[in-house]
Amino acid sequence: xxxxxxxxxxxxxxxxxxxxxxxxxxxxxxxxxxxxxxxxxxxxxxxxxxxxxxxxxxxxxxxxxxxxxxxxxxxxxxxxxxxxxxxxxxxxxxxxxxxxxxxxxxxxxxxxxxxxxxxxxxxxxxxxxxxxxxxxxxxxxxxxxxxxxxxxxxxxxxxxxxxxxxxxxxxxxxxxxxxxxxxxxxxxxxxxxxxxxxxxxxxxxxxxxxxxxxxxxxxxxxxxxxxxxxxxxxxxxxxxxxxxxxxxxxxxxxxxxxxxxxxxxxxxxxxxxxxxxxxxxxxxxxxx
Amino acid sequence: xxxxxxxxxxxxxxxxxxxxxxxxxxxxxxxxxxxxxxxxxxxxxxxxxxxxxxxxxxxxxxxxxxxxxxxxxxxxxxxxxxxxxxxxxxxxxxxxxxxxxxxxxxxxxxxxxxxxxxxxxxxxxxxxxxxxxxxxxxxxxxxxxxxxxxxxxxxxxxxxxxxxxxxxxxxxxxxxxxxxxxxxxxxxxxxxxxxxxxxxxxxxxxxxxxxxxxxxxxxxxxxxxxxxxxxxxxxxxxxxxxxxxxxxxxxxxxxxxxxxxxxxxxxxxxxxxxxxxxxxxxxxxxxxxxxxxxxxxxxxxxxxxxxxxxxxxxxxxxxxxxxxxxxxxxxxxxxxxxxxxxxxxxxxxxxxxxxxxxxxxxxxxxxxxxxxxxxxxxxxxxxxxxxxxxxxx
Amino acid sequence: xxxxxxxxxxxxxxxxxxxxxxxxxxxxxxxxxxxxxxxxxxxxxxxxxxxxxxxxxxxxxxxxxxxxxxxxxxxxxxxxxxxxxxxxxxxxxxxxxxxxxxxxxxxxxxxxxxxxxxxxxxxxxxxxxxxxxxxxxxxxxxxxxxxxxxxxxxxxxxxxxxxxxxxxxxxxxxxxxxxxxxxxxxxxxxxxxxxxxxxxxxxxxxxxxxxxxxxxxxxxxxxxxxxxxxxxxxxxxxxxxxxxxxxxxxxxxxxxxxxxxxx
Numbered sequence: 001x002x003x004x005x006x007x008x009x010x011x012x013x014x015x016x017x018x019x020x021x022x023x024x025x026x027x028x029x030x031x032x033x034x035x036x037x038x039x040x041x042x043x044x045x046x047x048x049x050x051x052x053x054x055x056x057x058x059x060x061x062x063x064x065x066x067x068x069x070x071x072x073x074x075x076x077x078x079x080x081x082x083x084x085x086x087x088x089x090x091x092x093x094x095x096x097x098x099x100x101x102x103x104x105x106x107x108x109x110x111x112x113x114x115x116x117x118x119x120x121x122x123x124x125x126x127x128x129x130x131x132x133x134x135x136x137x138x139x140x141x142x143x144x145x146x147x148x149x150x151x152x153x154x155x156x157x158x159x160x161x162x163x164x165x166x167x168x169x170x171x172x173x174x175x176x177x178x179x180x181x182x183x184x185x186x187x188x189x190x191x192x193x194x195x196x197x198x199x200x201x202x203x204x205x206x207x208x209x210x211x212x213x214x215x216x217x218x219x220x221x222x223x224x225x226x227x228x229x230x231x232x233x234x235x236x237x238x239x240x241x242x243x244x245x246x247x248x249x250x251x252x253x254x255x256x257x258x259x260x261x262x263x264x265x266x267x268x269x270x271x272x273x274x275x276x277x278x279x280x281x282x283x284x285x286x287x288x
Numbered sequence: 289x290x291x292x293x294x295x296x297x298x299x300x301x302x303x304x305x306x307x308x309x310x311x312x313x314x315x316x317x318x319x320x321x322x323x324x325x326x327x328x329x330x331x332x333x334x335x336x337x338x339x340x341x342x343x344x345x346x347x348x349x350x351x352x353x354x355x356x357x358x359x360x361x362x363x364x365x366x367x368x369x370x371x372x373x374x375x376x377x378x379x380x381x382x383x384x385x386x387x388x389x390x391x392x393x394x395x396x397x398x399x400x401x402x403x404x405x406x407x408x409x410x411x412x413x414x415x416x417x418x419x420x421x422x423x424x425x426x427x428x429x430x431x432x433x434x435x436x437x438x439x440x441x442x443x444x445x446x447x448x449x450x451x452x453x454x455x456x457x458x459x460x461x462x463x464x465x466x467x468x469x470x471x472x473x474x475x476x477x478x479x480x481x482x483x484x485x486x487x488x489x490x491x492x493x494x495x496x497x498x499x500x501x502x503x504x505x506x507x508x509x510x511x512x513x514x515x516x517x518x519x520x521x522x523x524x525x526x527x528x529x530x531x532x533x534x535x536x537x538x539x540x541x542x543x544x545x546x547x548x549x550x551x552x553x554x555x556x557x558x559x560x561x562x563x564x565x566x567x568x569x570x571x572x573x574x575x576x577x578x579x580x581x582x583x584x585x586x587x588x589x590x591x592x593x594x595x596x597x598x599x600x601x602x603x604x605x606x607x608x609x610x611x612x613x614x615x616x617x618x619x620x621x622x623x624x625x626x627x628x629x630x631x632x633x634x635x636x637x638x639x640x641x642x643x644x645x646x647x648x649x650x651x652x653x654x655x656x657x658x659x660x661x662x663x664x665x666x667x668x669x670x671x672x673x674x675x676x677x678x679x680x681x
Numbered sequence: 682x683x684x685x686x687x688x689x690x691x692x693x694x695x696x697x698x699x700x701x702x703x704x705x706x707x708x709x710x711x712x713x714x715x716x717x718x719x720x721x722x723x724x725x726x727x728x729x730x731x732x733x734x735x736x737x738x739x740x741x742x743x744x745x746x747x748x749x750x751x752x753x754x755x756x757x758x759x760x761x762x763x764x765x766x767x768x769x770x771x772x773x774x775x776x777x778x779x780x781x782x783x784x785x786x787x788x789x790x791x792x793x794x795x796x797x798x799x800x801x802x803x804x805x806x807x808x809x810x811x812x813x814x815x816x817x818x819x820x821x822x823x824x825x826x827x828x829x830x831x832x833x834x835x836x837x838x839x840x841x842x843x844x845x846x847x848x849x850x851x852x853x854x855x856x857x858x859x860x861x862x863x864x865x866x867x868x869x870x871x872x873x874x875x876x877x878x879x880x881x882x883x884x885x886x887x888x889x890x891x892x893x894x895x896x897x898x899x900x901x902x903x904x905x906x907x908x909x910x911x912x913x914x915x916x917x918x919x920x921x922x923x924x925x926x927x928x929x930x931x932x933x934x935x936x937x938x939x940x941x942x943x944x
Contacts (some may be wrong), residue, residue, distance in 0.1 A: 005847045009764035010776060012757035016817040021783045024794035031794065041365065057674060084697065092690050100930060101698045104705060107922050107933075109876035111894040112915040115901065116704045119711070119908050122516075124457070126707065141515040145465050147661045164701065165937070172938035192686065213785075221789035224878050228898050233466040235655045242789045249793045250883060252644055253361045262790040269787050355886030362800060519902050542904065 031259035042256060049260035059261060061236050062244040065151060069240065070219045073155050077162045077215060078208075084163065085170035086196055099171070102164035110161070114228035117157045118144065144230055147237040154225050154238060162218075166211055173207030174200060209280040213273045220269050241265045312345040315586055316370035318360070320573070322350045326606040333599050337590050344586060364388050369578035372587040375413065377404050377571040378469070378637055378647075384412040385641040390577045390584055394592065400613040404636040405574055415613035416595045417604060418572030419536045420630040421473060423558065424543075427551035429458065429531045437553075440561045441482075441505055444532070445512075451531035452512050460531045461513030462521040463506075463658060470518050471651045472637070473569045474534045478502040480567035480635055482560040487638040491679075492646055494653070494672045501560070503664040507657040515658065537609030537627050544608075554626040556633065570634030572610065645678045705919070712913040726913035734906060735888065736914050739896035743918075746811045746881075746892055747874045753816030754870045755863055761817065762825025763851050767834065780822040789879060796883050810884040811892065815874060821866050824936075828862035829855065861932075868929045869936035872922050893918040 032049055036042035053059050084102065088095045105113065120127040121143040131138035139146030143153040177200065185199045201208070223242040226232055232239035232247070241261065249258025321330045327350075334346045349370065351359060357379060363369045364383070375383065383389050384405070389412040396402045396411070405413030425437065433450035448460025464470040479486065482505075484498025514521070514530065525533045526542065528550045533539075534557075543552060557566035575595055577587045593599070600612025611617065611628060619628050640646055653671035656662040662670070715722050730736045765773045795814065796805075804810045832855070840850050856863070878894040885891065891899060897914050900906050926933060 002847075003770070006764050006768045006770050009760040009768070009847075009851075012817045013761040013776065013780075013822055016814070017779055017783065019798075020795065020814045021786065021791075021819075024791045024798060025786065027798070028791065028794040031797075037365075055677070057677070084694070087690050087694060090687075090690070092687060092694060094691065094694070098694050098698055100926075101701050103933075104923070104926070105701055107872055107876075107926050108705070108919050109878065109894045109897075109922075111876075111878050111898050112708070112918050113704070115897065115911055115915055116708050119912070120704065120707065122520075123514075141465075145515045145659070147656075147659055160700070160704075163697075168934055168937055172934075217785070217787050221787045223789055224898075227882075228901065230466045231468060233468075233655065234659055235652045235661060242792075245790070246792065246883075250358065250796060253358070253365065255793060255797065259793050262793060266787065266790045269790075270785075273785065352886065352888065359886060517902070519904065522904075523907065538904075 028259045028262060031256055032263045033260075034256040036255040036259075037253055037257075045256070049257045050264070052257065053261055053264060058236065058239065059244055062232075062239045062241050065236075065238060066220060066222075066240045069151065069155055069158075069222065070216060072152075073159050073162075073219055074212065074215050077159050077166060078211065080159070081163050081166035081211075082170050082196075082208075085167045085174055086192070086200065088167065088171055089174045090192075099167065102167050104164065105161045106165040108161075110224040111228055113157065113161055114225050117153075118229050121153055145234055147235050150230055150234060150238045154229060158219075158222070158225065162215070166215070169207060169211055170204065173204035177203045205280060209277060212276050212280070216272055216276065217269055220265065220272075312343055313583070313586075315344060315346045315372060315583055315590060316349065317346050317372040317590065318349045318351055318370045319374040320351045320353065320356055321374075321603075321607075322352060323607050325608075326603065329599065329603050329606045330594075333594055334590075337593050341586070341589070346590065364578070367580065369580055371577065371581040371583045372590055373576050373578060374416065375574050375576050377401070377415075377418075377574060378643065380405050380413050380574055380576065381407075381639040381641060381643050383576065384639070388579055389413065390579045390581065392577065392588065392591075394588070398615045400611075400615060400631060401570055401572060401636065402613075404570075404572075404639070405576070407639060413574035413576040414591055414595050416573045416575050417600075417610045418570060418613045418631060419610045420571075420627055420634045421477060421534050421536050421557075421569045422627055422630045423555045424525065424533050424535055424539060425553050425555060426525065426528060426531050427553055428528065429454065429550070433531070437555060438558055440559060442561075444558050445505070445509060448509055448532055449512050456529075458529050458531070459512075459514035459524075461509045462525070462530045462533045463510040463513065463515050464518050464521065465515045465655055465658070467517050468648065468651065471654055472647050473571065475502075475506055475650070475654045476635075476637070477534070477557050477566075477568040478506050481557050481564055483564050485635075486650070490640075492638065492640065492675050494650075494668050494675065499668060500664055503654065503657055503668065505560075506654065507660075507664065510658045511660065537624070540623055540627070541608035554623045556626060556630045565633060566630075568630050568634045570631055570636055572613070642678050646675055649674045649678070708912045708915050708919070711909050712916045714909050716907040716909055726910045727917070730900075730906070730910045730914040730917070734896075734900050734903065734910065734914060736893070736896065736917060738889065739891050739893045740917065742808075742811075742890060743875055743892040743894075745808065747871050749808075749812045750815045750874045751867050751870045753812070754818055754821045755867055757817040758821030758825045758866060759856060759859065759863065760851065761822045762827075762829045763855055765822075765826045766829035767837070777823075777826055780819040780826070783819040784823070792879065792883050795880070799884055806885050806887055806890060808890070811881055811890070814880065815877075818870060821870065824862055824866055825859065828859055832858055861935075864929070865932045865936040868925060868932050872925060872933070875922055 031042070033044055033046060034042035035045045035048070084098075088099055092098075117127075119125050122128065123140065123142040125142065128138055128142055131143075139149050143149045181199060181203065182195075185195050190198065221242045222240055223246065226238055226240050226243045227246075230238045232243050242265070245258045245262045245265070248254045248261065317334070319330060321327055330348065334348060338345060351374070360369070360373065360375070369388070380389075384407045391410045391412060392414060393411070394414060399415060401415045401418050402411065404415065405411055429451050430436070430447065432454055433447065435447040435450050438444040438447050451458060451460035464474060476486070479499060479502045482498040482502040484496050484502060486492050486494060486499070514524070516524070521530065521533060522535065522539055522542070524530050525539070526546060526548050528548060540554065557568040559566040575591045577584055577591065581587055595613070597612060597614055597617055600614065601617060604610045604612060611619070611631060615632070619625055637643065637647070649671050653667045656667045657664045712726055713721050713723060715725070761776070765777050799805050799810050804813070836854050836858075837850050840854055876894060877892075878898065881892045882895045882898070885895065888896070888899070897911070897918060900914070901911065
């Protein structure tokens with residue numbers, strides 16, 4: 001293929017890559033070392049922004065909330081999705097319908113889901129009613145107006161949304177397991193749980209790793225739910241890192257400072273993803 | 289031959305320099321009056337200005353509340369602000385402190401809220417449209433609770449408690465949460481009506497006796513009442529489920545339009561006791577001229593026309609609430625008179641360069657106590673420390 | 682698995698299904714009720730939100746943008762995939778890896794630089810801002826490259842010998858063979874774009890440019906828009922994706938698992 005043809009064919013991707021991916025990453029890095037804001041078009045301030053972040057209580061709170069969110073949702077989502085995927089693979093009657101319905105929330109817009117749950121979580125909403133009926137100590141003004149329940153409520157909603165998506169991914173991994181292995185396990189008399197832990201898990205390790213990594217990346221950058229449901233409140237108990245970046249950068253226009261926060265988040269996600277990949281890949285030699 | 293040429297050149301020069309300029313000068317005016325009822329009034333006033341000043345054309349740019357602030361900030365940041373600009377009262381400090389606004393000169397006698405735009409004795413904005421916050425009472429609920437209009441905080445608390453005990457999802461008092469820029473306007477009136485304030489010189493002081501009292505009181509009121517977003521609370525009031533709510537003139541406009549089945553009344557803020565005055569929050573819209581504008585004189589002329597008493601009343605009528613900022617232009621109906629009277633006894637948010645952060649700290653402080661997360665003493669101490677951090681950064 | 686545990690599993694799965702359906706059914710149910718929780722008013726809420734809430738405008742914008750982005754992806758990802766898969770050139774590996782690498786970048790951290798970039802170019806608050814950055818998706822490049830690599834290239838070689846130009850080969854021979862992958866890409870792109878919120882939100886400020894998700898988030902605080910009307914708007918926003926899902930389930934699943942299986 002001649003060179004200019006190749007250039008023409010790849011130009012759109014090249015342009016998109018450079019303009020909307022590479023350049024922003026570099027530009028953001030540069031901005032994080034300036035004090036670009038409303039009235040200052042950016043003088044170099046070195047590591048000032050980063051230093052300030054470490055003392056910024058609002059940033060630290062956002063960090064804490066985000067970490068809590070990630071640690072509190074990923075295990076549940078992963079385990080529930082895996083078990084459901086296994087059951088679907090076992091072809092429990094109705095599995096085709098289950099598979100489809102579980103997936104419905106994931107294809108719905110997060111804005112829509114947030115609006116629905118704002119209503120369900122309000123003091124007149126059905127989830128609140130359910131809580132009262134179950135005798136739980138539900139907050140008087142609805143789940144979103146209490147610092148103790150606002151973030152957990154959003155986490156619960158998030159788990160609910162994500163399950164179906166990961167069921168499909170796990171299912172793809174499970175169905176790719178060579179049938180001989182499963183047959184061997186059946187011959188050995190392995191039960192459902194034994195099979196899950198000893199056979200399936202090791203076989204789907206790559207898929208599990210993939211799921212954990214993308215779930216981590218996704219969970220660390222939640223924004224929509226916070227913006228629509230609580231705006232980071234009450235008392236900042238639902239503020240997350242991306243919401244912090246949005247508020248500082250696009251509302252208060254402290255572009256430099258917000259870029260530093262965004263970069264911190266980027267590095268955090270990168271480190272965690274690499275760690276996860278290392279941990280999960282490392283043990284591959286032992287299995288099978 | 290040379291003489292003829294000179295004559296022709298001379299004639300041409302005269303013609304060119306004396307010819308009426310086809311090019312009109314433009315004035316860029318950015319405003320928030322996008323309401324379909326109000327926009328025609330602005331266009332009318334602008335039309336009159338163009339008539340009185342031939343050779344000038346006004347370019348109107350509509351701003352929406354969702355992102356107007358951002359657009360303005362971007363324009364200033366890019367060095368390309370308009371010639372005349374509408375700003376909310378709580379945004380003036382931010383722009384004035386950084387020298388982005390031009391100093392103004394106009395007759396301030398008999399005008400309200402001018403001090404919202406004064407920094408170091410210089411005036412940077414002209415009030416256009418002002419409003420206050422008052423208490424709305426659901427008279428039917430008052431009657432059901434056998435309560436009368438309270439004259440001090442003790443009575444207010446009793447009334448709200450009685451109304452809350454009526455059951456059926458009915459709440460005595462209502463407060464905002466999960467929404468920035470609202471709660472502080474509802475809470476500060478309580479602080480002020482207890483004889484306190486948050487400004488101490490150019491600083492912000494929260495560790496005061498009145499602050500402790502008013503914060504504890506507010507939290508008690510709210511805990512016996514209801515917390516929700518502004519929109520839900522107002523909807524609930526319209527449905528007859530709230531006894532007392534603090535709001536501005538727009539709620540009155542909605543009530544007049546929807547004609548709910550219960551009786552309601554507006555009242556000025558209730559003072560803590562008979563030794564104090566019921567003070568509320570005042571805010572509104574101002575017109576400012578960016579320092580970078582090259583057409584300041586004409587902008588001031590347009591500003592005077594827009595904010596003058598001639599069109600003020602008409603503008604406010606077109607949206608149904610708010611007042612032109614003049615003491616002598618009083619409304620005629622009883623409810624609006626309450627709002628107007630409250631306006632005479634209102635304060636503005638302190639002008640502080642970091643107000644955006646301070647506002648959030650104060651709102652978080654009030655929310656924390658409202659939601660029972662912290663005691664008022666803890667919350668105030670924590671907030672004061674945060675304010676010190678913001679100041680020192 | 683024993684019969685009784687299968688029965689137990691069945692019950693659990695039904696319970697989970699019910700909980701998945703409940704919020705969505707609630708949304709539809711509430712969209713038909715009146716604000717005061719009383720009588721059922723079939724289309725009042727829908728009329729209200731389409732007219733007063735201007736949802737018809739958001740619907741139009743969402744359609745324009747989603748279609749433009751989908752078509753763009755179909756054409757450009759096909760082109761790129763073909764070049765990487767078939768054109769043996771020095772940078773092909775890098776380009777392929779670049780697509781995979783960008784998938785690892787959390788896009789939300791780019792909201793500030795992209796906002797600044799779009800503003801400086803002067804495209805803020807325009808349809809271009811909603812379309813251009815998304816016209817060539819990394820996932821699409823990935824998908825198409827993979828797929829084309831798996832195709833036998835005899836028809837292409839024959840055509841090349843006959844003297845056909847590369848673009849002709851691409852669009853007349855390869856493209857039809859790629860129909861399954863293109864279908865997956867189209868559906869995946871359409872659905873992702875239809876629901877997308879963050880970037881449309883930060884790159885526009887005028888209601889005239891709101892897409893459905895942005896519009897719904899913004900009218901949440903609008904006076905006179907009660908929850909039933911909001912639910913009507915939500916239903917309108919959700920219907921197209923559900924319809925696409927019901928018809929194209931298989932392709933959607935393929936689209937999701939495609940990136941995962943290799944990665």
